Amino acid sequence: MVENKLVLELANRLNGIAILSSDITDKDLSGVDFESLIAMARARFSGIAAPSLLTKDLLVQIVKDKDAGDVLRERSSTQNKSFEPMAKGISNNFAVANQAFERTGGKVSDFADFFNDRLEKLKAIIYDSQSSSMSGMIHNIESVKQYTRGREVVLVGMVYDKIITKNGHVLITLEDETGTAKILFIKPEQGRGGQQAAELFMNSKKIVNDEVIAVRGKVSDPFIIASALVHPDVPVRQKKKIEEDIAIAFMSDIHIGSRLFQQKQFDRFIDWMNGRIDHKKELAGKIKYIVVSGDLVDGIGVYPGQERELSIDDIYRQYYELFSSFAKLPEYVQIFLITGNHDAVQRAEPQPTLPEEFYRDFKLSNIHLAPNPSYIMLNGIRVLGYHGTSLDSIIQGIPGCSYSKPEDAMLEILKRRHLSPIYGDNPIVPSKNDSMVIDKVPDILHMGHLHKNGYSEYHGTLIVNSGTWQGRTDFQVRMGHIPTPAQMPVYEAKSGTMNVIDFNSSGL
Numbered sequence: 001m002v003e004n005k006l007v008l009e010l011a012n013r014l015n016g017i018a019i020l021s022s023d024i025t026d027k028d029l030s031g032v033d034f035e036s037l038i039a040m041a042r043a044r045f046s047g048i049a050a051p052s053l054l055t056k057d058l059l060v061q062i063v064k065d066k067d068a069g070d071v072l073r074e075r076s077s078t079q080n081k082s083f084e085p086m087a088k089g090i091s092n093n094f095a096v097a098n099q100a101f102e103r104t105g106g107k108v109s110d111f112a113d114f115f116n117d118r119l120e121k122l123k124a125i126i127y128d129s130q131s132s133s134m135s136g137m138i139h140n141i142e143s144v145k146q147y148t149r150g151r152e153v154v155l156v157g158m159v160y161d162k163i164i165t166k167n168g169h170v171l172i173t174l175e176d177e178t179g180t181a182k183i184l185f186i187k188p189e190q191g192r193g194g195q196q197a198a199e200l201f202m203n204s205k206k207i208v209n210d211e212v213i214a215v216r217g218k219v220s221d222p223f224i225i226a227s228a229l230v231h232p233d234v235p236v237r238q239k240k241k242i243e244e245d246i247a248i249a250f251m252s253d254i255h256i257g258s259r260l261f262q263q264k265q266f267d268r269f270i271d272w273m274n275g276r277i278d279h280k281k282e283l284a285g286k287i288k289y290i291v292v293s294g295d296l297v298d299g300i301g302v303y304p305g306q307e308r309e310l311s312i313d314d315i316y317r318q319y320y321e322l323f324s325s326f327a328k329l330p331e332y333v334q335i336f337l338i339t340g341n342h343d344a345v346q347r348a349e350p351q352p353t354l355p356e357e358f359y360r361d362f363k364l365s366n367i368h369l370a371p372n373p374s375y376i377m378l379n380g381i382r383v384l385g386y387h388g389t390s391l392d393s394i395i396q397g398i399p400g401c402s403y404s405k406p407e408d409a410m411l412e413i414l415k416r417r418h419l420s421p422i423y424g425d426n427p428i429v430p431s432k433n434d435s436m437v438i439d440k441v442p443d444i445l446h447m448g449h450l451h452k453n454g455y456s457e458y459h460g461t462l463i464v465n466s467g468t469w470q471g472r473t474d475f476q477v478r479m480g481h482i483p484t485p486a487q488m489p490v491y492e493a494k495s496g497t498m499n500v501i502d503f504n505s506s507g508l
């Protein structure tokens with residue numbers, strides 16, 4: 001065995017930052033969490049140009065000091081000894097899918113490629129799902145123009161435009177690669193047409209620009225009079241359960257750095273995860289994975305006047321706090337951090353992973369950076385994590401959707417098989433490949449952004465909005481939005497049970 005192997009490693013890792021005093025030996029370092037120690041040492045010496053001397057006294061202080069050694073304290077000494085988490089014995093089985101998207105120069109032809117890719121992908125999904133009821137009936141838009149009045153056709157295309165006519169009918173322009181057609185959804189007369197006609201008309205009002213739909217109807221020049229409307233949709237399946245008795249926790253919109261970040265509740269969450277709270281302790285021990293869907297920190301300059309609402313006005317320190325907090329969680333818990341509109345990445349979606357400069361002090365093996373959106377496979381469960389920035393445009397554009405029920409807006413997204421169907425409101429990076437298409441059916445669709453918890457199940461897909469860890473902002477007061485901070489959904493994957501742990505309760 002190499003003598004003082006730990007000392008050599010530490011010296012190596014602190015190269016250029018600190019020089020180790022020669023009386024430090026491996027004995028001083030045994031049992032110490034290296035990553036946390038390095039993070040603490042870096043923080044201690046940051047801003048000092050020349051490498052500083054890390055004396056033995058200082059090392060002991062960093063390791064033991066209750067205040068300065070926060071990160072170490074949590075990991076190395078205060079984990080509840082009687083806590084025997086079930087998830088610890090279960091091996092990791094996860095993968096974050098790499099979303100391929102090719103950045104383009106934003107030329108007109110690039111946008112054409114982007115929309116063509118969307119149309120092709122969603123058309124293929126519609127063809128697959130509707131093969132029995134519509135096969136042989138799907139026509140190119142250009143080809144139906146020669147058809148005689150009354151002929152029944154099925155068209156698949158992208159919605160170019162939607163208007164309400166002066167008689168109250170819904171008129172849409174549908175476009176495919178061959179041309180455009182005017183589709184009319186007739187407003188049923190009072191008491192006529194039955195429930196089916198009323199439903200069709202109601203659904204036609206929910207059509208949004210740029211979504212891909214299939215319409216069945218009759219040729220009635222210059223229109224097609226619609227009789228059915230089909231979204232790409234997800235197939236009906238059973239809710240996904242697995243053999244392993246593990247749980248997945250969901251968080252989003254932590255907003256560290258905001259004055260309204262719920263520190264007390266977040267500390268309670270860390271205590272709970274470490275088995276220091278008796279309430280539902282067994283469930284805490286089942287948590288193998290945590291998926292965080294963006295707005296990890298509050299950011300800097302995200303909106304005018306934000307500086308007045310910050311408790312930490314340095315973006316690096318905001319992320320330092322974030323990673324320090326997650327470093328306090330048990331190491332067997334795998335954490336996936338997706339970016340959001342408050343994070344230090346480009347605003348347009350898909351958003352890349354957080355750049356290394358924000359976490360280089362914390363090369364924690366159990367923290368995984370992921371882009372927005374991301375498919376994450378967790379023991380065979382496919383989670384689609386997306387921040388949810390497009391939910392604003394969905395709520396604006398679809399009647400019946402509201403900020404108080406995020407699950408309804410998420411369902412509309414799922415049915416359309418596109419995370420940001422309305423082009424223009426939510427900035428998108430034009431790419432040859434529209435990676436916002438939901439091309440794989442998720443077992444769990446997880447979002448945040450609205451700061452409001454919401455849950456539902458649709459065709460076997462669990463829809464989860466995990467709310468926030470930030471209190472009610474002035475903006476939310478003005479808008480009349482009521483957030484639901486510090487309520488964490490936890491999915492038990494063996495039984496298929498969704499739990500919500502409320503960290504607001506001191507009696508937890």
Ligand SMILES: [Fe+2]
Pocket residue numbers: 253255295342449450451
């Ligand atoms: Fe947020």
